[in-house]
Amino acid sequence: MNSYFQINEQISQTENIILPDDTPMKNKPNIITTMKATWITFLPYAFIKQITQPANIYFIVIGILQIIPATSYTNGVPTIYGPLAMMMSISILKDAIEEYSRYKSDQEENNRKSHKYFENQFIECNWKDIYQADIILVMENESIPCDILILSSSYQGGIAYVETKQIDGETNLKQKYSIYDLQQRYHIDNAINFEKNNNVKFVYDQKNPILYKLSGTYQISNSQVDSLNYGNFIERGCMLKNTEWIIGLCIYSGMNCKIMLNCSQERTKRSRLEQYMRICIISISISLVLFCLMSSIYEFIWTNNHLNYTYLGLIRDDVFIDFGLWFSLLSYFIPISLVVNVELVKFGQAKMLESDKVMPNSKSHQSNLIEQLGEINIVFTDKTGTLTKNSMQFRELFAQNEKEALLCMSLCHSVVKSKNKLIGSSPDELAILEYCEQRGYIFQGIDNNNHLTINKTQFHRVMNFDFSSEKKRMTIVVKTGNEYVLFCKGADEVLLELIGECKHQQVIHQFAIQGYRTLMLGRKTFTQTQMDIYLAEYKKAQEDKDEEMMNNLQKKLELNLEFLGITAVEDLLADDVGQTISDLKSAGIKVWVLTGDKVETAISIGYSCNLIDSKDMLQVVTEITVGSIEEVFLHYCNESANIALVLSGQALTVMLDNPQLKSMLIKRAFYAKVVIVARVSPKQKQQVVALVKENLPKAYTLAIGDGANDVSMINEAHVGVGIQGVEGTQAARAADFAIQEFKHLKRLMFYYGVECSRRNALTILYIFFKNQVFITPYFWFGFLNGFSGQYLYDQWLSSLFNTVFAALPQVLYALFDEMHPSSEYLQWSKTQHNLLEDKPDVYVQFRQQPIFTIIKFWLWVFNGMVQGLIIFLVCTFSTENQNMDDGMTMEFFEDGVFIYGIVIILVNLKIFTFTYTNYNFTIFFIVLSILVYWLILIMVNDHELSPSFNFYRYLASPQLYLALALTFMLFLFDLAIERFYDFQIYVRKPESIELV
């Protein structure tokens, strides 16, 4: 995402458009396509993608070993290609579904409506019918279909207001303006003459992904060349506001738009489980090689020692061929269904999440990360639009002289009124003015002679000092009658200084605790003479461009202000934010707020959403020099756990550049209960997340935000969550998961995260386990036959193990099991809250004692090997050399059929040991999986392909049932261990140490 910020980079290449000759550039349509292949190339593309997967290459090699006669135990038939083809088809099908959903969302975007200039008039058209160099018309509240230069706007001065929420998440309006010389030429009233009258050449940067930057030139006919700048440019996806219409020239279309060039990065995030799974696959491959080496060397030595056993027809063996044979025999060490199974299950889980009715409009773009939601310990959150609704409400006015206070509020602001609408960049001021209107102080606007009108009274504005973040106040002087009145509105700490003594600090404190944004109002009157002198002085300073003097004069003017009142505006918190935050905290999750807003506001929101307790010690670092920051840090030497650390973006920049301060910061921040970083840029948000990831390898981060300014942090964090407003936003699209409101984070993490991480971990462990149980009897059998590599199970039946006999139940488990069922029946689309959502302790438990660790993995694999051994021993010794039926004894293939049958029974039963919720149909499929094996045996009983067979007599042998009963102990042992573990689960208190 670096491209966002390379504002200083120069683009050397340019493109140009000459109007009207170039209209339209048919080769550059405004079509976006995020599909990875076309309909025709999809199949080859998907197929090549499949056969180049490392896992699939492995199985293709196994198949080749099965074809080569020397290493084949299947008579040269690559039986593994059956299940492999099935697994690959499932993957391809899944890809196709995803491709189709991309196609649909592209279609939706491409078919949005706009207007383009065509044969001397504007006609309605789809976005996809616009081409580069087309002239388009955008009406108020419409989205901009492509990157445009503004040619003209409905305002005389060529001003246009746009909302850039899609680009940077900011909801205030940005002023843009048309190209000065073109405003009249391309005015909508002249539409009929666009082509006739105008000949303009535009030269501008070649397409590039750098936002917030555009440079170029234009030239009308052969007159002087003038420059274009970013103010003339609007990005695709912005929305036109408070402006009736604009006419623009499409300069980048479709995939060439800056925003699209920014989106093109492929994400390669992996969950912890996936990383561990990779380690496990590699380590089990090594163990497979070791097993094969051992077996083949044993075989080699045994063969050479027994060459005199002529009845065996032994010949001197090639140890490499033995190795290949054992490799193809034990290839089940790496389960063929693993990757597809896990993918499929996560796909289903994601679809369930998306259809959840409790958190509507949820989206999952990276279903592979779903389990990571259950193992988060740091949450980075944006403030505006995420914690808050970004809608200001006037709450209270505390005033001694209410009339004057209201006058001050309705006069001292930078809002303009156009067509009976208030337009301003500060939502606070808008909220204040709305309140004034309610109270009967209706601001009517300001005319060109600096006359402000309230109701019907005119006030002449003599002086105006605008708000700036350094001055933190706005001051105006108006003339009423013979009197001059100064009104001042600003941050309380500044105004308190100007007022001197004030008895109302208690009120301010009260408001702040309630999380209100407070402003203080002040007033002062002057006589005509006082003012005249002052104005003269100020005029001189202005002429001298002496800024310091001007500032001093402002201060002098404002000195000894008279206290008027305090306003309280509330940035409404999003629903249930407080509860969500405190639940996150009790789950041992640290919440860091990264906001572009002011430090004070961030702190007040921190209080109001339970992030900061009144007991917590606030440490605010806003200094901007190394020395002073050090001093502050030393001042707050107390490293207790109840620290709420507040940093400003500038202080952060300084600290990140200084290694010593950086390490101090890291230490301090990781012990602090809460960290708030205010006034940060999108890049800094990303830097903070990266800093945490770098320095805390055990930290699993989640970033949540709603605007495009959060995209970089969303991409950087282990899991990115986007808040999806009513309109789909950039953040929600870039995020791995999108939810509608902050409060849904709880359900997302505590329910979906915990459940999916539990189920997916167990599914993976189980898949390895069942393949071990299945295949290790081959190895143990080796001890009885000189490791000759003899197989036990019928080769056709054994290729069905992972696809038929032990396939479906584990998928159903991973999709439907619930620790606390939320309803009596199966629900695909959930409609009820789950108990887990209110159990942060369960979240802590699963994060502290994760189900999938490397040790647990080996325990499961080892358990599988031991169970394979026990099944093999029990079956062999209870049937071999036994009088099975009227004195007859068994062939070992019959024994193999029996061992295989018991393996199928046990691995299917095993699912019960870790399932919390069974359904009738999941039980049915477990039973069916077991039965289908025996049914197939009965069906093929008399057939040529049948391995033996005297099935009915064989089923009548009591030894089989005794052996079955004996092996049932394995299930019981697993159950005992599982329950013992379950019964003594205890939860440790979450500590910050956990991270370090």
Next chain:
Amino acid sequence: MSDSKGFLHFLFFKKWHPVPSVGSTIALFSIIGVIFVALGIVITVINNQIQEVTIYKYDQKCSPVEYNKKCSFTYKLDNMKAPIYFYYELENFYQNHRRYVKSKSSTQLSGEEISLSDAEKYCDPITYNKDLEEWQQNVYVTEQNTQVQKERNPDDIASPCGLVAKSFFNDTYALSLSGKNIDLNQTGISWPNDKGKKYKRASDSESTQWIDPENEHFIVWMRTAGLPTFRKLWGRIEQDIEEGEYTFEFQNNYNPQMFAGAKNIVLSTSGPFGGKNLFLSIAFIVVGVIQLLIALAFLIKKIRAGPSFGQKNE
């Protein structure tokens, strides 16, 4: 059951959410443990009623030990109840070795002709008559296990071919008490589906095959055993026998030096669970005891840890 959902919905989608408790777990393991121990005791009792006699290395009982000769010895047997199964047992014979197991042609054994390439593929290294043992090269062994001399072309495909067939165990036995023959029934010793289906004589069996594939001893041999020490049924004694010195007469054909092992005779009676099986009786008792110990462990843990053990905070 929810009325609005209907019966089918109930049938398929009803949830079961059992919450296991310590008590139920202790009960479960105690009951199963008791059942296992009881079953183990029953099996042990039954085992003790089954009589099994093994005559080790019976070929060594003749001196000098000579092969392809008849030989006899006497052995004292107790009273035994019919049916009594007569087994031969081989030690250290790897009928489960990969090279050995695969060296046969199912097609040929089911009575069909096979091509030379198939013979080479499936029966390697025993493809031709000349690859067979000397005694097999010019003989036809009938269904009744008698040998008829036949001229054979050494370059014809051996039928049956392969290592398993070649190593056919061809000792024969007879049993008598004081000169009175005890009848050894040698029919019905193979699995019923095998004879005439998987093992079927070729149309011109006598001239092309060296043994009739429907010879039941042959079928029994072809069913390869899983353990390197195995026994195979040779015949049944369908009458009770009394205590006495029995004469075992046998045709000593098979040389155990070939596999560096031994050949034994086993006589066994039968109970409701088949023959004597020490493994099952021990295993059931051991597993039963382990289950009881598990139940005990839960109980101790419950007493020691108090109510916190197994309390779900629902």
